[in-house]
Amino acid sequence: MTSDTDPVLAEDPITGEEIELPADVEVGEIIDSPVTGTELEVISLDPVVLEEAPELEEDWGE
Amino acid sequence: MQIGILYSRIRKDEKLLLGELRDRGHEVEKIDVRKERFGLDSTTANVDDLDIVVDRCLSTSRSLYATQFLDSYGVPIVNTPETGDICADKAKNSLALARADVPTPATEVTFTKEAAMESIEEFGYPCVLKPVVGSWGRLMAKIDSRNAAEAILEHKETLGHYEHKVFYIQEFVDKPGRDIRALAVDGEPIAAMTRSSDHWLTNAAKGGETKPFDLDDRALELVERASEAVGDGLLGVDLMEVGGEGSGEYTVHEVNHTVEFKALDATTDVDVPAKVVDWLEAKAAAAADGEEVTA
Structure with a gap:
């Protein structure tokens, strides 16, 4: 049984290793892969799917 | 209330905002602009029942177009496309500040x-x-x-x-190794900090060290006037001290319209997301009362 405070487990899309995400992770959130440091985007939560995040573009910012 | 968030990437800033909105019991509609279509009369985004939408798009081009489309459907949105249009372009930003007689670099x-x-x-x-x-x-x-x-x-x-x-x-403004970021809502500061670095660029995003900063009367006046110059809203006003640290004289170099506030929240004692949501609630209530959203 899981609770709201349990970490979420997901597969790192680059290495295939299992990684831990914060319990309050959001769709659209960017996570730094603890394995490679690559930025990963949370695509969905049920099931948890991660993809490599888009490259930074020139018009990004504040 | 039902509050929409336009986004293309959930940064720490958006996460703070989402957390505060949900803690207060608001229904949040996350609108990923990458997945939606925006027509001349309607959109695939679920915006019909929203009390207000806050634009948090990371991409300036997406922010400018998406806010214009939502505005055209009559959806209350902050910041407005007009404010975004000025703030997104440094030349328009400088012109607006100069027009309002706000000191800004030549x-x-x-x-x-x-x-x-x-x-x-x-x-x-x-x-x-x-x-x-x-x-x-x-x-x-x-x-x-x-x-x-x-x-x-x-x-x-x-x-x-x-x-x-x-x-x-x-x-080139010979600032005293730091500049000042004030976060303001409709010209009223929520909090401010300095960003210091040995490098000429002191942005927090460039690794500048941040410290809380108390705005003096002159800085308060300039933040209010700079905000008004671009049409008000939730804004990051950037100032530099001219004549040395603590001189009390400033120049405003830019105003940011999809302002990041995680560094300010971590640096100061102010609960920044709570203050932002206080303001959003007031804007949504005003829009529901039929007032035009001007920020």
Whole structure:
């Protein structure tokens, strides 16, 4: 049984290793892969799917 | 309330905002602009019942178009497309500040590298060359010599897209190793901090060290006037001290319209997301009462 405070487990899309995400992770959130440091985007939560995040573009910012 | 968030990436800032909205019991509609279609009369995004939408798009181009479409459907949105249009472009930003008689660094825009070279020589060295659209200190150049100027201008003309052929040239302000970021809602500051660095770029995104800063009366006045100059809203107003640290004299170099606040929240004792949501609730209530959202 899981609770709201349990970490979420997901597969790192680059290495295939299992990684831990914060319990309050959001769709659209960017996570730094603890394995490679690559930025990963949370695509969905049920099931948890991660993809490599888009490259930074020139018009990004504040 | 039902509050929409336009986004293309959930940063720490959006996460703080989402957490505060949900803690207060608001229904949040996350609108990923990458997945939606925006027609002339309607959109695939679920916006019909929203009390207000807050634009948190990371991409400036998406922010500017998506807010215009939502505004055209009559959806209350902050910041407004008009404010975004001014803040997203450094030339428009400078013009708005100058029009409102807010002190801002001397600036020229040129459209050829020859005219840019004339402008740079007249400013003298060092001076600063910035892209008209961009953030986080990216592609900004402090030009120390004619040789450097010639090289940078040639690179921009050869390698850049058309926006890089709009040369935005500015005096170099000899700030005391820090600048000031004030977060304000409709001109009223929520919190402020300094950003310090040995590098000439002091942006927090560039690793500048941040400390809380108490705005004095002059700074408060300038934040209010700078905010009003761009049409008000949830804004990051950036100031530099002229005449040394604590001089009480400032110049406002820009106003940011999809302002990041995680550094300010971590630096100061102010609960920044709570203050932002207080303001959003007030804006939504005003919109429900039929007032035009002007921010």
